[in-house]
Amino acid sequence: MKSYLPVLLPLLSGLVLFLFALNYLSEGLKAISGDRLKEWLGRFTRNVVTGILTGVAITTLLDSSSAVIIMTIALVNTRALSFRQALGVVLGANIGTTFSSQLIAFDIGQWAGLPMAVGLGLMLLSQRDWVSQSGQVLLGLGMLFLGLFLMEEAVEPLKHMPTVKTWMQGLDSAWWGALIGAGVTVLLQSSSATVGMAVILEGQQLLTLPAGIALMMGAELGTCADTLVASIGRSRAALRTGLFHLTFNLFSIVLGLLLIKPFTALVQTLSAGAPAGRQLANAHVFFNVIGVVLIVGFVPFIATRLEQWLPDNHSEKPQPVAN
Template sequence: MNSSPLEIGLFASSGLLLFLYSVGRLALALRQVAGPRMQDILHRFTRSVPLAILTGTVVTTLLDSSSVVIILAIALVSAGALPFRNSLGVVLGANIGTTISSQLFAFDLGQYAAVAMLPGLLLLSLSKKRGGRTAGRALFCFGLLFFSLFLLGEAAAPLKEYPGVQAWLLQLETPLRGAGAGALLTLLIQSSSATLGMAIKLADKELLTLPAGIAVMLGAELGTCSDTLLATMGRGRPALKTGLFHLFFNIVSIALGLLLIAPFTALVLRLASHADVARQLAHAHVLFNVGGVLLFAPLLPLCQRLLDAWLPDNEVPQAASAQPQAA
């Protein structure tokens, strides 16, 4: 049975709203469960670049949000609990950890969402301890996340019947147009994971090609810098430098990705030739982010020196020199 554009729009909107709600609530619940511990881990286990990258990867995987981890790092840098140079490794690690979400999205888990939602709802309703209720909320939202993606996919399926929609989605194969769409969508919904999730579901329904999906992915990486930059406002120069490094890392990585998108797409096809397009896009996300981290990791000392030269930490010395005059 054919669906009208209005029915498709309402169905897709319901799935998208559920998805955004579940992403936000899941991140909040995970922060309540593990946030303070993760903050302590970021403070203690970032003494070397490899350890900082590993820590950023693990914490992002557990909290399911690279933005949350980078904002945590910015807060610690601002408080003086984390040296600026150590935060750079955390930023790189967060970019690896966020690829776990795309791998999960590529699995068709929506039909099994009740396996997580039911015990989560029972914990949320019956647990007398706050920790149990929070864990139940996280489990319920985890299941709801995949159920909402399932709804998005089902809503998108009838779009194959509309040549105009297919023609517009094919236009996203143009790298700059696809990246612009990904960046704009991420800015609007404030979640690169949501953008990637929708792209993967469109690819799963054969509505989005791999080159178009990769272009959207590159744009989403840029759009996610907005909230971390906002988090640096009023936090001092060390925190600002962490946010600027995140922006600089993404701009350089995305520029290289756009310039090399044809050979990169060919590489993904060669490595994952037997996978479907959704899985290929998830693999492309991992390959792109890990490649960017491997490129930047040896350059961290240089990046630190350049940012220190551009924004020297002269706020404290000025305050110290002003004290004797006041006295």
């Protein structure tokens, strides 16, 4: 066990910093945007396509699909957003979350001090709220990069540990890898952290691309836990929104695991010449975009079935206005 402590302790430090930075960055972006995010969700979700685009934009901005979907569920619960309006946002959030994996694939950890220094300076020297909030975003971004850098440096010695390499090879079993990815995501409460670690491990050649893809798919399932919990005790429409998220992710994951070999070949072809970590980040994008494209035409059908299976309570239905 002692031989692993020099790896585990820095890895834990980097992971904690990464998770804190994600939350800190998200809070800073929320502070800058204020109530405009809710306005955008209500205004630009008139149909599935605009809902998807809105979900992509807001999730990319907040760097958290769970936060966007939970916010959407809350809006559906208060009837500020209809159940059908919310479905496009859920699909778009799954695409928007891939922005973080693309960012992680860049080797920019060594530059973490620059946005941290600028951000801290803005927070300390400016009296204006929006400048201070912008500083918080930069500081959070820098801490995110630093956390990734610490994790990347920490796992490098694992390449020379036979026990670790043997365990990592076991993740080549797609279903087992997906189960591990889902479990880690539920534990960390962040699919971005799970995918980020997978990108780092693949970049260090500790993971094969198929194993990384399986972990990534599992992370997509694990992130449903937050949204399902957020749906409990809410209206039937809000609960249907959480169930739609689960249904979509399960469909994509099962199909992806069944077709993992041709999907891996597709990723390798489209990412020819790209570094290992970048290939997994690209796989994350391809997986979610393909899933949305395959299911978007069936959204009205799925929505109708969910409404039939879980209809609104009488108290939740709009009451006729008396003359």
